[in-house]
Amino acid sequence: MTGRQIITDARNTWCPGCGNFSIQHTLKNVLADIEKKGQSLDNVVLVSGIGCHAKIADYLNINSFYSIHGRAIPVATGIKLANPDLTVICCTGDGDCYAEGLDHLIFAAKRNIDLTVIVHNNRVYGLTTGQYTPTSPRGFKGKSTPLGTMEDPLNPIELMLASGATYIARGYSKKMELLQTLIKEGMDHKGFAFIDVLQICATFFAAADYYTPRVYELVGHDRSDFNAACTKAGEWDYTSDAPIALGAFYQKTSPVFEAKMTERALSAAEREQAIRELLRKRT
Helix, strand or coil: CCCCCCECCCCCCCCCCCCHHHHHHHHHHHHHHHHHCCCCHHHEEEEECCCHHHHHHHHECCEEEECCCCCHHHHHHHHHHHCCCCEEEEEEEHHHHHHHCHHHHHHHHHHCCCCEEEEEECCCECCCCCECCCCCCCCCCCCCCCCCCCCCCCCHHHHHHHHCCCEEEEEECCCHHHHHHHHHHHHHCCCCEEEEEECCECCCECCHHHHCCCEEECCCCCCCCHHHHHHHHCCCCCCCCCCEEEEEEEECCCCCHHHHHHHHCCCHHHHHHHHHHHHHHHC
């Protein structure tokens, strides 16, 4: 079977050196592997938010949906509930997901909806030219904080552990082989898969010199151990000089939300009867 051209011919407008290129090509490799196994990419849907990351919907030749700012996850949820047979990937940014869309992230994790959420975490609002986000380090100087932000960043890994996500991982755009493994694991996982991807913003937060000497891969870590996951998640607080763990922190099996919905679903005849009964009572 001849595979489709996964990278589109759309003109790419990301800045040279942007970490989004690595995420795009990693996803391309994962999608190509799916197709090699004889599975149709017509059953894969990509939902993006608003931000530099969102352009990935233009650059990958699969079904896609641009949502509004902070609303990528509820759109992806709706698609998955409408057709549970689809594989739904949600690409979102740190501002898009951890600020405008934080409530949606928490509840999708809590419900264990079968989505793969990939957060392009460059820790800055790049599209709007350099404002701080919830994961920007303390002291970050940008357009909205010229003297440096006084806030501590949130830790998305700890947040997802507290919210009930059933697959939690962190990748790095310069570790593409590991990132590919994590994305594949997330897509294979039955439940809410969350992958926080550290990447540089080549224009407003070129942090490779900070990340590269500090990152290390989790080896021998028991991803089924919640307490061990919490310990590893707390090693780095997204602002200190501590080592930065990469890999899967936590994974467990739990019933998915859409299966629970299906159990309660009514047939067309049952819905019609219920509506008629409701109308009868109101007259």
